Amino acid sequence: MDRDEIETTLKAAFLQCEALFCPLNQQQKEILLEVFFERNSLADGNPLDELTSMQREILLEFILKQERENLAWKSSLLNDWLNDRPSGAVQFIRDQYGLAWLNIIKPIHWQEYLQKLRLTREKLQVGDxxxxxxxxxxxxxxxxxxxxxxxxxxxxxxxxxxxxxxxxxxxxxxxxxxxxxxxxxxxxxxxxxxxxx
Known part of the structure; x- marks a missing residue:
């Protein structure tokens, strides 16, 4: 099932709840949709797997830099896009992957790659x-x-x-x-x- 089919199925379930006089409020519906899609996206694998190793490294550097500056990295990208500004080294996300891809990225996805990177670089070296x-x-x-x-x-x-x-x-x-x-x-x-x- 793709995302649209899943959403249609969940909305049909919401209608059945209403028919049985047990309607869900809007917040409950949104929570169910969000949780289901989050779990489904994790089951589908890590979207960062689609990137080249160089693109992943560039994106991880961007995310870490934004985090150190207490900025939300997705918001920074979206602000660039809304104001039609180039996004520097991470412009490839807009050009090649787009908003739909960006929306499925969760912290667990990029943290998984950070963990892998740290495990391969356990020893300090001069110049690090x-x-x-x-x-x-x-x-x-x-x-x-x-x-x-x-x-x-x-x-x-x-x-x-x-x-x-x-x-x-x-x-x-x-x-x-x-x-x-x-x-x-x-x-x-x-x-x-x-x-x-």
Whole structure:
């Protein structure tokens, strides 16, 4: 069944509810439609699979940049489209995929690819751009971990351990030129840094 057939079937079910004197209000109908389509879109696979690896990387970079700036990435794209402005590197979404494709993208879809990307890049390398949290230099209560401040920096040195265990530490350089060494980067300090895609 395609989306239109499913919607028609659900609307017929809504009419049957009314005929049996158990009508659903508009909000209930919208919730049922949304939940069904969300589950159905997940069962159909990840729409980001349709993109080339380069397009996916560009889109993920755009999404992460928008998130860091506390902007809704879909809204930014739609504003460009409504105002007939080019969308820069992500213009291909409008040109090749359109609004219908954009609407089926859910956070779970792009987060799945982010997770895959992170799993393939577990080890830090010189030249990586990462973000570090202020949890490296100040105490942050466990219940306030979501309120950490994040700062971009570049990995300038990775110190390997003598045996086959993960690297012990790395040296980073902030945008202001200040350098820090992070100890136990894969152990107790792991929550205090993340990759920038």
């Amino acid at each position: 751009t990462i973000e570090v949290s202020n949890g490296l230099w100040e105490w942050i209560p466990a219940d306030a971990a979501d309120s950490c401040d994040w700062f971009p920096c570049e990995v300038i040195e990775v110190k390997e351990s003598e045996d086959d265990s993960p690297p012990v530490s790395c040296r980073i350089r902030f945008q202001n030129g200040e350098e820090w060494e992070i100890q136990a980067i894969y152990q107790w300090n792991r929550p205090n840094w993340r990759f920038l895609t």
